[in-house]
Amino acid sequence: MTTIFNWINNQPAHSVSTRRNDVTNPAKGEVIRDVVLSNTDDVNAAVAAAQAAFPAWRDTPPLRRARIMMKFRELLELNRDKLAALITEEHGKTFDDAQGSVTRGLEVVEFAQGIAHMLKGEIAENVGTGVDSHSLNQPLGVCAGITPFNFPAMVPLWMFPMAIACGNTFVLKPSEKVPSCSMLLAQLAKEAGLPDGVLNIVNGDKEVVDALLSHDDVKAVSFVGSTPIAKYIYQTAAEHGKRVQALGGAKNHAVVMPDCDLDFTINALMGAAYGSAGERCMAISVAVAVGDVADALVSKLAEKAQALKINNGMVAGTEMGPVISAIHREKILGYINQGEQEGATLVVDGRGLSVTGHEKGFFVGGTLFDHVTPDMTIYKEEIFGPVLCVVRVESLEEAIALINKNMYANGTAVFTSNGAVARRFENAIEVGMVGVNVPIPVPISFFSFGGWRNSLFGDQHIYGPEAIRFYTRSKVITRRWPESGMAHANSFVMPTLG
């Protein structure tokens, strides 16, 4: 069986650690390879390589860094199917969904190509008599990224292209459940011309994460994962004086108004709830039915949820693959049991599904609950599986109040044909990313991605313009060139320039 190790200084790096994590194909329920769970020495080696590479990379003209991004983008395009196949193999999502996720990552690389323009500072002449000021945006040094299992290529691509384009060097700690894509990304970055030590990968678990969080030479940490770990990363990294952005979990609501185009809405909700088996941080897990739309909504959703094509994600025409692991499947089934016990109406039951030819796969059928109330566990907790809960309310205002009270605030959407309703929703909703008749409003790469409340800890959202602020620090220079013969004297008062 192949073991995946690390990537340091543009080459594979061994580890003396004997700890391993099994990597499984969730459609088959089989172990396909394993990955090293590295130790603190491996982290020290990767950070040392990144630190050594930093001075030359920082001083590389941004335009030259951008040209490497251009080449990297071409290689991503050429290797999209290879990356997508690895995603389907290790994560389970369908091949075309995986291809789409690679494209969304590639778009961040496209945005990073404009880095020379985006790094420009500001200048002001005559801020005082004969005095001018300008600002510079300079890279921080070594940055670290810690990523989740559900987007093996896209989430790493949310982080390192922007960090590197800004002139930083990077150490990535991918999810130990899906390590292969990151290794291929690093090889492609090398092929694109990225110098040794600029991008490094240390595979592992908490031991690696903790070593990164406390390492003196790591200046900033980007994290994407579940809320409890995001909170831990935010607190620990901040305690060690690092800049940190930690994106957490979600419970995304879609409000369905009686005036919506119902068939359009049903199709949008099906993809958003059951696509990627519900394992997206922007998945819709709650449909809030306003007024008398509820009965028609539930019966049409039920019909479609029962007809979902569930199979190995490599089989053409598959709409939904398995969930990530046997443990995660058990957790999801436990939530379905609890929903029933707490009194929700189980309209479509995804328990007990077996896929012919894949009997050992980690499959859960599309599940639909109606009459869910905010006190139920299935409403309060992130299930991260193919389970859609319908909550019935009387008005738009009641829907807005419900969403604004939820502990998560990543994404949300409203389905309506009324502009005034949409405008009220956009204005009053307290959530980071909002869709109007768009179920998964993941911002394009030239905006930034981030939720509010427990869906993001830190000040800056990820990728887009906020990434420039996160991965650089500004320096303001104030300068005067005294002319000879100019009057001057000792001054012991706070300098004023006028």
Ligand code: NAD
């Ligand atoms: P996770 O929090 O379990 O793991 C994320 C990363 O943290 C992994 O690299 C893992 O190795 C590491 N980790 C896990 N436990 C740790 C610990 N105790 N100490 C230090 N590091 C630890 O998340 P996951 O299960 O891989 O991913 C699913 C979660 O990620 C869901 O909650 C989902 O909503 C969230 N997510 C959020 C976004 C977003 O943009 N907000 C995007 C994708 C996924």
